[in-house]
Amino acid sequence: MTEHPNAATARRSFEAWNSGRMDVIREGFAEDAVLHFAGNNAMSGTYRGRDAVMDALSRAMQGWGLQTEVEALLASDDHVIAFFHAISERDGKTLDLVHAMPMKFNAERKMTELWFLANDQRAYDQFWS
């Protein structure tokens, strides 16, 4: 089965994250995109507008330096839900957290809203604090 175009966009964004191609990630977002950064830590909050979203993601990438591994992408014309591993090493420890990330898409197949949750929120908050 051919991958749904929205799933393809999501997959391209994950690949771009792993290779640091923020320009490719940016192309996937609508102008009025909204990002909800989960948890209770320094990154947490809602970022509105593509510039604010990209700024938050750039900070996350610098702080995180992590690799993502997609476990599954479920897609429809309006939505994608991504299941992915975020893997990071810090102070000799490897952190591997599974996240679920819902995304909303518009008719132009651009991401308009996304948010996510890790499977171990305490470890997640400690990492970002």
Added chain:
Amino acid sequence: MAEHPNAGLIREAISLFNRGDWDAYRECFTEDVLWHVGGDHPLSGDYRGRDAIFEYFEKVRDLTGGGLRSEPQDILADDSHGGVFTRVTADRDDRHLDVVLAQAYRINPDGKFTEYWALADDQDAVNAFWS
């Protein structure tokens, strides 16, 4: 295109939840299910095991007088995962909740939920409702 069996499973589980059929709803989960509720409110956090999550459901039921409703808008699935975007409404005293909740599930070959994430698009509204 026919609905994926795991999409049917999620549709049925939500229907059981709405009807308050806890015995049948319980059967949708494995004994050691992991449950992740996002946000920053008294019900947020990680729940481990079916007993723990049903205590959580009882709290939800008690706080909302059993009136919390979930209306699926879009159900997505593959062979080992499922997800739903569902409109959740509830009342609690003079507070009213009306949000879209994205729920993500890992599903085992027996058709049971092994892991679950609940994420609201308007987390502030959810936090205010439960706090």
